[in-house]
Amino acid sequence: MGDIVDWQSIENDEFLKQFLSCDAKQSNVNQVLSVAQQLNKLGQAIAVLDTELQKQVLANHEDLLSQATWVEKLEDVLSIMQAHVQSLLSAVERLRGKIVEPFNRIETQTIMLSRLHETSDLLRRVSRMQHLSRRLHSQMNTCSSGPDIVKAANSLHELEQLMSDVDLSGLDVVADDQQAIKVHRATVQRIATHTLTQGLQSTDRTQVGTAVQVFSNLGVLQGAVDTTVTSALSEVEKVAREALEVSLPTNQDIKRGGPGRATLPSPGSSGNLRTKLWANLERLFQDSVYTQCIQIELLQRILLEYHAKGFDDLSETFWSKITTLLAKVLLERSQASSFVKQALEGEYPKFLRIYLDLSKRLKERPQAIGTYTINRNVISSFENPYLSRSVSRLLDPVHTMFSGDISPGQDDIDSLIRTVASELSVSLVDEGLSTVVARNVGKAIRLFCLKCEQALITDGEASQVIDAPTPGQQTNVTLANLLHYLSTQTSRVVGNLAGSLPAEGASIIATALEQIDVVTKNILTPLLASVNDAIESIILTMHDDPEFRETASPLGKEIGCSLYMRELQGFILRCVNTFLVPYKNQTAVAECCKSVVSRCIELFVRHACLLRPLTDYGRAKLIADFIQMEVAVTPLCRGGQLGLSEQQQYRTLRALRSLLPLSPEDMVEKVLEGGGEGGVPPSLVLLHLxxxxxxxxxxxxxxxxxxxxxxxxxxxxxxxxxxxxxxxxxxxxxxxxxxxxxxxxxxxxxxxxxxxxxxxxxx
Structure with missing residues (x-):
């Protein structure tokens, strides 16, 4: 442990470090040094500090003297400032004395003036109230024709304004007047309510306007309108529930028969109840609902004339509420009564007509305000079951027709057509309903087509063209004719409803009827394929005809029709008369035969160009066959030559016939110029050469x-x-x-x- 000689020694000494730190703890050095040693170290450190202080004072004595001088000057300045502050405080106290006392007096006077003003205003209000109260009493009692509720309402309005800004409780002088005002207000409001009710019922604009003005002055216009709407809805609900309170008589109401006899309702009771139900519904919609809508519309019109705010859509809102209410009541009553449910679902178009007539009647008035759109919720719970039954009524007859072993007849189709006509006729009340029913009719037509396709004979028996028609072919003809009969009868029904049936519905049925032509063409396709095969076989026999190779005409023999051509003509004519004429849908037959005619001419022209060798006599005979070919295919063409002229193959036939008499040079020149009279392909002319x-x-x-x-x-x-x-x-x-x-x-x-x-x- 060395001696302490300078600042560094103090800072580095373990014992003295604890005195330099702010949070020094007990050092282990204290336990090593004795008390004498610790005192010695402290003494040395103090001596070092004294020495250091003396050095600092000697080194900076000028700065220390300067600071001491400034301290003395500062003390002088502070003493002067203290004197000034004391003087200022004295002045403030004097000024305060001059201000506070006048302020207190002014404040007291102001309070007195305010109280006088309030008292004066209260007296003025009381005086005015007493005056208005007397006038109100006079208005309520002195009129010979009854109280003048408009003036009374004005007086009440002014009285309420007088009483609204001040508390008049406890004033005995106006207590009786206040009580009288309450009584008169209730009386005026009751009279106004009665006037409004009468005015709406009689559609009296004056009465309704008076009531509106009174309610507006009383400040209860919104409440009065809400009450009127609620009352109208309640009235409609009451009438609706009463109208639907129709049910079949119970067993207690039915007179029992004798022993062993069944207990049955009296004849006609169900029909009478149904008639009553529809009469009640007619009155509900056309009288009660219509009347309430007219009254609310009148009220809205008067409100708009008086520039009342917030009532621009009163009629629309009321219509929405009333349709929601009707939907609720109708659903509840139909769930509670199977009779009501069956009536509304079974005769849904009738119910829809009543509803639509109401909407139309309301909208088509010249002074109508609301749009009165149809709420589908009112009818949806009855529309879907009706449509389900409707589609069943249309599809069930089709299923029944094909359920047995015997093919359906025209009587069955007539029954189906009557159902179609009935369903379409009753659906004309609404365009949307007609469209849906037309879609169901289309389903029935497509189902009939499907059943016919399933009943068709499609094996080889159906396509033979050699013998007489087979039973299978006769079955196919019968089915095709039934399809055609269904198409014509359905088209007749749609034609009779033209102008009433929506265009969309007619289009849906027309699209479904196109399926009939498709099925008919499917029936004809295998038959005509066999006809094509037979025609090709007959045309191939021209290559076996020796007359085309003869160098000259036999003696005394004119150039006529070839044997194969006569066979072809006879075959086509027999096919038409035997297999195609029985089909009544000749339009579809003609469409299918176009391809047969085209194929026949194409094969004839092709094989005519393949004949080899071909003499001049054979060429003349071939030209004659070209003419006979037109005769051969004419039975297949609807409209004769008119039908042929529409086909490219026919134009090729005519063009090639005009080329055959020419020399090879002229023939080729014609082809090079423009295809041989404009219709013969060069490949055919080349084959002919x-x-x-x-x-x-x-x-x-x-x-x-x-x-x-x-x-x-x-x-x-x-x-x-x-x-x-x-x-x-x-x-x-x-x-x-x-x-x-x-x-x-x-x-x-x-x-x-x-x-x-x-x-x-x-x-």
Whole structure:
């Protein structure tokens, strides 16, 4: 433990550190040093401090002297300021004495003046109240025709304003007047309420206006209007519940029969109750509800004339409340009474008509204010069950028709049509209902079509065209005719309702009827496919006819119709008369036959161009067959030639017939100029030119080793002119190679012409 010689020693000494720290704790050094040693250290430290202080004083004695001088000057300034403050306090006390006393006097006078003013105002109010009270008493008692409630209401309004700003309780001088005012107010309000009720019932604008003015002056206009609306709703609810309080007589009300006899209601009791129910509903809507709506509308009109605020939609609000109320009462009564429920659901269109008539009657008045839109909640609980029954009434007959082994007849369809007409007729009361019912009619039509499709005969028996019609074909004809009968009868019903049935509903039924034509065409499709196959087989036989290869006409024989053409004409005519005429939907038959006619002409033209060899006599005979082809397909065309002229294949037939008499050069020139009279494809003309070519130039099917039938099938699958011309180019190129290989001097005269046509496929 060294001696303490300077500041650093004090700071570094473990014992003295505890005196330098603010939160010094008991050091372990204290336990090591004795008391004498601790005192010694403290003495040394104090000596060091004294020495340091002396050094600091000697070093900074000028600054210390300057600070001491300024302290003395500051004390002088403070003493002067103290004197000034004392003087200021004295002045403030004197000024306070001069202000407080006048203020207190003024305050006292002000309070007295205020009290005098209040007293004067109270006396003036009391005087005015007494005057108005006497005038009110006079207005209530002196009029010979009864109280003048408008003037009385004005007086009451002014009295209430006088009493509203001040507390008059405890003033005996006005106690009697206050009591009289309350009595008169109640009397005026009661009279005004009665006047308003009478005015609304008699639609007297003057009375209603008087009541409105009185209620406005009394400040209870909103409450009076609310009370009137509530009263109107209560009246409608009362009438509605009474109107629907109709039920079948109970067993106690029915006179019992003798022993062993059933207890039954008296004849006609249910019908009479139903008649009564509808009469009650008619009165409810057309009398009670209509009257209340008219009264509320009159009240709103008067309120708007008096510029009352907050009543712009009074009629709309009342209509909304009354329809909600009706929906509630109708639902409650229908749930409580099965009779009411059955009546409203079973004759829903009648109920809807009553409701719609009310809305229409309210809206079509010239002075109508509200829109009176239909609230679907009033009718929805009865509409859905009715529509369910309606669709059942339409679909059940269809299911019944096809439930047995016997096909339905026209009587069954007539029964269905009567149901359709009935359902559509009763639905005309509302466009929305008519549309839904029309949709149900469409479902019935589609179901009938589905049942017919399920009953069709679709095996080979239905498509044969060789023998007489089979039972299966007769069944299909019967079903198709039933479909057509259903279509015509339904269209007749819709036509009779034209102008009444909504356009959307008529469109829905028309769309459903289109399904009938689809089913009829599906019935005809396999039959006509067999007809097409038979026609193709007959046309193929032209290649076996030797007359096309004869060089000259037999002696005394005129050029006439070929055997295959006569067979074709006879077959088509027999098919039409035997298999197609029994179908009554000839429009659908004609539509389906268009494809048969087109196919027949296409095959004839194709195979006519494939005939080889073809002599001049054969060409003349072929031209005659072209004419006979028109005769052959005419039975299939609705409207004869008019039906044919609409088809491209027919125009090709006519165009090719005009080309056949021409020379090959002229024929090719016509094709190059514009397709051979504007309608013959170059590939067909090229096939026809092969008929006069030498044996070294085989036809395309001969070159490929195909039969004529296979070539025809290939052409059905390859309709592109480029592909067909490419097929014919192969034999031409091989012929060209053969001629060059044999070093022949020239080509056949037809070859250049044929190459010109074949080159069209390269463009």
């Amino acid at each position: 092969f008929s006069g070519a030498p044996s070294d130039l085989p036809s395309p099917h001969q070159s490929a080793g195909w039969s004529i039938s296979r070539l025809s099938h290939w052409m059905d699958n390859h309709t592109s002119e480029r592909e067909r011309l490419a097929l014919s180019s192969g034999p031409l190129q091989r012929y060209q190679t053969l001629v060059r290989h044999k070093n022949l001097p020239s080509f056949h005269p037809l070859f250049p012409l044929m190459m010109k046509l074949a080159s069209l496929g390269d463009r």
